[in-house]
Amino acid sequence: MLAVENITKRFATPEGTISALEGVALDVPKGRFVALIGPSGCGKSTLFNIIGGLVDDYAGRVLIDGHPIDGTHHDVGMVFQEESTFPWLTTVENVAFPLDVTGVPKAERLERARRLLALVGLEGFENRFPAELSGGMRQRTAIARTLAFEPKLLLMDEPFGALDEQTRLLLGDQVLRIHRELEQTTLLITHSITEAVQLADQVIVMTYRPGRVKRVVEIDLPRPRTSEIVSSPEFGRLVATIWNDLREEASLGMKDIELHARAGH
Amino acid sequence: MSRRTRAAVAGLIGVAAAALAVEAVVRLGWISPLIIAPPSSLPGAFGKLWVEGFVVQPFALTIGQAFAATSAAALAGIPCGYLLWRRPTLGTAYEPWIGAAFAAPTILLFPLFLVLFGRTYATTIFVGFLAAVIPVVLKTREAFLGVPRVLLDVGRSLRLSEAALVRRIAFPAAVPGIFTGLRLALIYALVNIIGMEFLIDFGGLGRIVSEMYFRYEIPGMYAAIFLIVAVSWTFLAALARLETWLRPR
Numbered sequence: 001m002l003a004v005e006n007i008t009k010r011f012a013t014p015e016g017t018i019s020a021l022e023g024v025a026l027d028v029p030k031g032r033f034v035a036l037i038g039p040s041g042c043g044k045s046t047l048f049n050i051i052g053g054l055v056d057d058y059a060g061r062v063l064i065d066g067h068p069i070d071g072t073h074h075d076v077g078m079v080f081q082e083e084s085t086f087p088w089l090t091t092v093e094n095v096a097f098p099l100d101v102t103g104v105p106k107a108e109r110l111e112r113a114r115r116l117l118a119l120v121g122l123e124g125f126e127n128r129f130p131a132e133l134s135g136g137m138r139q140r141t142a143i144a145r146t147l148a149f150e151p152k153l154l155l156m157d158e159p160f161g162a163l164d165e166q167t168r169l170l171l172g173d174q175v176l177r178i179h180r181e182l183e184q185t186t187l188l189i190t191h192s193i194t195e196a197v198q199l200a201d202q203v204i205v206m207t208y209r210p211g212r213v214k215r216v217v218e219i220d221l222p223r224p225r226t227s228e229i230v231s232s233p234e235f236g237r238l239v240a241t242i243w244n245d246l247r248e249e250a251s252l253g254m255k256d257i258e259l260h261a262r263a264g265h
Numbered sequence: 266m267s268r269r270t271r272a273a274v275a276g277l278i279g280v281a282a283a284a285l286a287v288e289a290v291v292r293l294g295w296i297s298p299l300i301i302a303p304p305s306s307l308p309g310a311f312g313k314l315w316v317e318g319f320v321v322q323p324f325a326l327t328i329g330q331a332f333a334a335t336s337a338a339a340l341a342g343i344p345c346g347y348l349l350w351r352r353p354t355l356g357t358a359y360e361p362w363i364g365a366a367f368a369a370p371t372i373l374l375f376p377l378f379l380v381l382f383g384r385t386y387a388t389t390i391f392v393g394f395l396a397a398v399i400p401v402v403l404k405t406r407e408a409f410l411g412v413p414r415v416l417l418d419v420g421r422s423l424r425l426s427e428a429a430l431v432r433r434i435a436f437p438a439a440v441p442g443i444f445t446g447l448r449l450a451l452i453y454a455l456v457n458i459i460g461m462e463f464l465i466d467f468g469g470l471g472r473i474v475s476e477m478y479f480r481y482e483i484p485g486m487y488a489a490i491f492l493i494v495a496v497s498w499t500f501l502a503a504l505a506r507l508e509t510w511l512r513p514r
Contacts, residue, residue: 052422078422082415088437088512098423101433149423 001185002028002051002153007060009046019210020046024060026204026213028153028187033179035188035196038206039246039253044189045081047211048157051187052078064152077151081158085130085138085145091117092126094141098149109148116144119181121174136160136167140174147182154186160195169227172198176225193246194230197221197238205245208252215245302484307491310484319473319485320492326469327458328496330386334393334454335500339447342398346405346446347431356406363402371395372457375464389468393458397450404449408442409435440512444504451500459493470496 009021020043028034038044049055051062053072061068064075085094092113093100099109117126120140130138139159146154160168172195179186179199190196196203203217219238221229229235266274284304290296291303302310314320349356372392382388412435420430462471470493477486 054418054421072422072424074424076422078418080415080418082413084413084415084419086416086419086434086437088440097433101423101425101429145419 001030001032001065002026002187003061003063003066004047004051005061005063007047007050007058007062009043009050009055009058021050021058022210022212024206024211024213026216028185030152030185031183032202033186033188033200034202034204035190035200036204036206037190037193037196037242037246038211039208039250040191041209041253041256042206042249043209043211044191044206045157048078048155048189051153052076052155054078074149075152077146077149077154079139079143079146079154079156079159081161083130083135083138083162085141087130090127090129091122091133091141094130095144095148097145102149113144113148116147117141119147119178120144136163136171139163140171143175143178147178147184152185154184155189156186157189158191159188161191165194168192168195169198169230173227175199176223180224193239193242197235197242198225198227198229203238203242205242206249208249209256214249217242217245299481299483302487306484307488310482310488311491313482314473314485314488314492319476319489323469323473323489324492324496327455327462327471327493328469328499330390330393330458330468331451331455331496331500334390334397334458335447335451337390337394338397338401338450338454341394342401342446342450343405343443345398346402346407346443347409349402349406350409360403360406363399367399367403372460372464375461379465384465384467386468388465389458389461392461393454396457397454400449400453401443401446404446405439405443408439408446411442412438437512440508444508447504448501451504452497455493455497455500 004024004026007021007024008019011018011020024043024047026034026036036044036047046055050058053062053069053076056071063069064073069076085091086097089097092110095113095116096104096109099112100106104112114126117123120143122137122140122144125133125137130141133141143154143156143159160171163171176199178184188196188199197219200219203219204213205215205217206212207214217238221232221234221238287301288303288305291298291301298306311320349359375388375392378388378391382391416434416438417430420434425433458468459471459474462468463475464471466472466475470489473489474486474493477483477489
C-alpha cells in the first residue's frame with residue numbers, strides 16, 4: 001500500500017547542513033497498523049510531512065499502491081499532533097468539512113459525519129464546539145474528520161502526545177476499534193513505546209539524527225486487543241526489546257541537546 | 266440568574282454608585298455644578314435636548330458618519346492587512362511605518378481637509394477614516410499571522426486551493442483578531458468625528474456638545490456626551506452581533 005523508498009532530507013541551518021533523514025525505507029501493507037518510533041530529533045515529524053506531501057525538496061520516493069505521489073494526495077489522510085479542529089465549527093461540521101469542500105450534498109455529509117462521530121465515541125456531542133470538548137475528544141474529532149474522506153492511508157503524528165498516559169491508553173482502545181472496524185491502513189508516528197506496542201502490528205525503530213530505520217519489531221500480540229494487554233508479560237517483553245534499541249538513540253539525543261545548551265551559554 | 270445577567274446587574278450597580286458619588290460631591294459643594302453637572306439634572310437636560318431637536322437627528326448623523334468611516338476603514342484596511350500578511354516582505358517593510366503613523370494626531374490636519382473637502386461630511390468622515398484604518402490594517406495582519414499553521418496544513422492536506430484555504434480556513438480563524446481591529450477603528454473614528462464636529466461646529470453630537478458648552482448649559486453638554494456613549498455602545502453591540510454571526514466561537 002504505502003512504500004517509502006530511500007528518503008533523505010537535509011536542512012540548511014546557520015550552523016551548517018543538518019541531515020534529518022538518511023535513506024529511510026519502509027512499507028505499510030494494506031490493512032496493517034505500523035508504528036514509527038524514535039527519540040526527539042530523529043526526523044519523525046519530517047517524515048510525516050514528507051509522506052503527507054507538505055514538504056518537498058527531498059530525495060527518494062513515496063508510493064501509494066505502486067504509484068509515486070508528489071505533494072498532498074487524497075489517498076493520504078493526516079492527523080496532526082497539534083490541536084487542529086476548527087474552533088468556529090461544531091463537531092459535526094468539523095467532521096463534515098472535507099466532504100463539504102468536495103461538494104458532497106449537505107444531508108449526506110452530515111449523515112456520514114454523524115456515523116463517524118459514533119465510530120470515535122462522540123455520539124451526543126455533534127453540536128458542541130471544540131472549546132466545549134476535552135483534548136482527547138478534540139483529537140478524536142480530528143481523526144473522524146480525516147476518516148471522512150476515506151483515505152487509503154491514515155497517517156497520524158502523535159495524535160495523543162499532549163494527553164496524559166491514562167487517557168492515551170483509553171483512546172488507544174478507540175483507535176484499535178476504528179482499525180478493526182474499518183481495516184484502515186495506518187502509520188502512527190509516536191515517541192511512546194507503550195502506545196506503539198499497544199496499537200501496532202509492526203514497530204519501526206528510528207535512530208537519532210540523521211533518522212534511519214534501526215530495527216523493525218513485529219508485534220505478535222493477539223488481536224482484538226484492548227489496553228488490558230499492557231499487563232501481559234509479552235507486552236512487557238516487547239516494550240523492553242524496543243527500549244533497548246531506543247535507549248542508546250535517546251541518550252545521543254539528550255547529549256546533543258545538552259551540548260547545544262552549553263554552547264548557547 | 267445567569268452569569269450574563271449578574272454581570273449586567275453588577276455593571277448597573279457600579280454606574281449607579283458612581284452617579285450617587287458624583288451627585289454627593291456636587292451637592293456638598295466640593296465641585297461646582299458649572300464644572301460637573303449633578304446626575305439628577307441629566308433627565309431634565311435630555312428632555313430639553315429632545316424638545317430642541319438635538320437628539321434624534323444628531324444621533325443619527327454621528328452614528329451614520331462613524332458607520333461610514335469604520336466601513337471604509339474595514340473595506341480598505343482588511344485587504345491591506347491581508348496583503349501585508351501574504352507578502353511578508355511588504356509586511357516587514359511597512360508595519361513599523363504604519364505603526365508609527367498610528368500615533369500621529371491626524372485630526373490636527375483638519376484645516377488641510379477643510380480646504381480639500383470643504384465644511385462637509387466628507388471632511389468629518391475622512392478624518393474618522395484616517396484614524397480608523399490604521400488599527401484595522403495592523404490588527405488584520407496580526408490576526409492572519411496568528412492563524413495556527415496546523416489549521417492551514419489541514420487545508421493543504423485536503424488539497425484546498427490557495428483561495429479556498431484563505432476563504433474556508435485563514436479568514437474564519439482570523440475573524441476574532443480582525444474584529445479587535447474593527448472595535449478599535451470604531452472608537453478612533455468616533456472620537457475623531459466628534460472632535461471634528463466640535464472643532465468646526467458642524468454635524469451631529471459633537472456640534473451639540475459644542476453648542477451646549479458655548480451656551481454654558483453644562484447639564485445639556487453632559488447629556489450630549491452620554492448620547493455619544495450611547496452611539497459607541499450601539500455600534501459595539503452591533504459589531505459583537507456581526508462577529509458572532511461570522512464566527513460562532
